Amino acid sequence: MLVTERIRHQVAQALKGQLADYIEIRIEEMKASHIQYRGRELEEIGRNTSLGGNVRALVNGGWGFVSFNELDGLRGKVELAVRQARLVGKEVSSFAPVAPVVDVVEPEAGKDPTAIPLAQKKGILDEYNETIWSTPKIQTSVIAYGELAKKVIFANSEGSYIEQTKGDVSVRIVVVARDNGDVQQAMLSVGSNGDFAFMPGLHHQVKEAAQRAVALLSAPHLKGGEYTVVLDPVLAGVFAHEAFGHLSESDFVYENERLKEIMVLGRRFGGEYLNIVDGAAIPRLRGSYKYDDEGVPSTKTYLIREGVLVGRLHSRETAAVMGEKPTGNARALDYHHPPIVRMTNTFIEPGGVSFKEMVCDVKEGVYMKNWYGGMTSMEMFTFSAGEAHMIRNGRIEELLRPVVLSGNVFITLENIDAIGNDLEMSEGGGCGKGAQYPLPVSNGSPHIRIRKCLVGGR
């Protein structure tokens, strides 16, 4: 891996004597592998390595950004970024103060998935493929396994110098069943922040996904309309992320006066039992880290406490503009991109209602499980369930075709009327914002119940 002594010297030299309000340099070295099966056969296997970096400069409120693969001539790249920023900047820079940090974060033992032999990984994936294909009526399947390990060096003009290592492991399994022209699919998506330990233990989940794809072929469509819905922890976690998390990202808010009025701290969004949290400081999850990509120490931030908006996610710039504290949420997908405000590990805190109690007084509703995807436009959001069942007279009944749930954040959060006691975090998600996708995050929640939810269907 990188010879950090030399890089440290190069970076210090490149930053010396530059005239800007703020400059940072990020250098990343990465190794990754991926294995993909389609149907019974392995379709793709590949390895790749990359080395690259970027410089970001702030002058009078304007930003310059230069990214590159060639590390030579770093000083010239810093000068280019400063020149660009100077061309843009016409105002006064707002950038929240953060104490400089010098830290070398040692990698956790056993967190380099690339160290495990390919043959062992392939052996595990072969077993899963066997599990899928021992299920009748399967038309095809995709198993996409990916892993990466990277070292990130961060330095800024304020004297910070940070080395961090990051790992990521993910597997996405899609099983497709077909009956004449009718094609149905079921999905499983799991991941970790570099720990391979979860990978060998998915047999049951894989089998369950394969059986579900087949069962969907004979499942009826839901009639679209308003329903009381109960969401499982996976889907409720996606709900917390899509419906509320994105709205808490301050880069949407900080220059928008109208949105600031709507998102004013102290505004009530839900009942007293509703608490939503985001934080990279919560250890060992897919969105965990010690410092963000501006060198700010990670935190745990309450977004909603007892139903009231109490916080939001910040970069140093958005924090300064809004007169709030940085939260360590500036993240970049990789060195091609500047950091922007992102979520990390987002979850609804557990309440006191059991799943049984939640379902028992629903006359007609939908129990939605598992994750297909989600999207938001701030006010309106949608997310889809991989599995849905009718609830009738307090009982979970027949399996339905996949459904998409949609809502308006200002109404839907208020309509949450029960929060379970069974918090679970899910680590299969990748979040997209702008061109930066997929960024490792985790979401979580206990079971929750929402009244009057709009569900699409026939």
Added chain:
Amino acid sequence: MERVLELAKKVADEAEVFLASVTETPVGFEANRLKRLETRESISLSLRIIKGGRVGFAATTKLSDPQTLVQMAVDTARFGVQARFTLPSHQAYPKVEVYDPEVGTFPIEDMVELGNSLMAKVRAHTPELLCDAWLTKSVGRVRILNSRGGEASYRKSLFTIGMVGNLIRGTDMLFVGEMDSSCRPITDLTSLTDAVIQQIELARNTASVSSGQLPVVFTPHGVRSAFFTPLALAFNGRVVVQGASPLVGNEGKQLFDKRLSLRDDATIDYRPASRRCDDEGVPSQKTALIEKGVVTNFLYDLQTAALAGARSTGSGDRAHGGMPSPSVSALIIEQGDTPFEDMIRDMKEGLVVEQLIGAEQGNVLGGEFSGNVLLGYKVERGEIVGRVKDTMVSGNIYHALKELNAIGHEARWVGGILRTPNIYCSRLAVASKG
């Protein structure tokens, strides 16, 4: 590259080296003003080998270490897929213009001015609109070299301009926007500003539709957000050879409306998705996918073509320098004969869908779409009466496109990868919080 090929040939039976480099210069505006200037340079070198009949693959940004790249490819070839294809030898390529030197030399100051005037024109209409805008110019080079004497090399330029505007009243949020891209500089902003202003005009009032089965007109953006992904998947060679596409076994059958024709085309001059050859060095072509409602062909790269017993359609694509896989270049839906106004006049109660969100999250492979109408309008007795909210539209492309009410008489590019007219569906499920 030659050095990598030499080294690879010593240890493998066949080898192919792919080098792509690009310099992008994005200009970003936030909250109505210039916010950032960027320069992004990237390069990637990838190596595909066939060793013992199996495919190995590796990629890197480090050009200085060919030995490691070859070793990584060899490591993976032990487990790789069986190669069913042979790499193309020397080929004659069609002439497809995708490089305009004026993109590279286009002054940054002029990009800043274009961005400012784009926002200014729209804000002259609606001063309270809060705009983000972006312009990007990029110049790149692709080179492919293989052990059978195949060689291809071309330069490509790209110019992109777009904006989104946001209007908030109470907790009601309206998002409008438009973008355009070309291999040549875009300096005429009229079509962009007209489109955004029309969206604002049509969304001025809000209206609610009833839940149930309603006629729906999809504008080109609407077509993109509802139909593009299920169509692109259904014609993808990888999905086809697995028998997972609902189209398999239906070649030559009338599956869609008689007026519907769809093709993939990578040969139109100066279009963002165009190129003389694909990322495996196979010449680009036009491929008819649906002709007058009949399914005619699928999109293949070398490997999937071999598995299907067909010929590559020049659709081998490498996202970020990865392994080639079949992909759409630019989908083109043939225009019909009906003006937008006639479609509107035809509806007693209906919807115009400009943008759906979340439509691609359901069972896309099965052709299903179900999304929230981010931007769409209600039609009442032949007139657009206002923007709808809290409304979902759901359907299945194999039903929705089977019998259409009409196809628009003008086609428009959307995002560089789709050219389509308005499409008027007779009945779709609409669910609303009315």
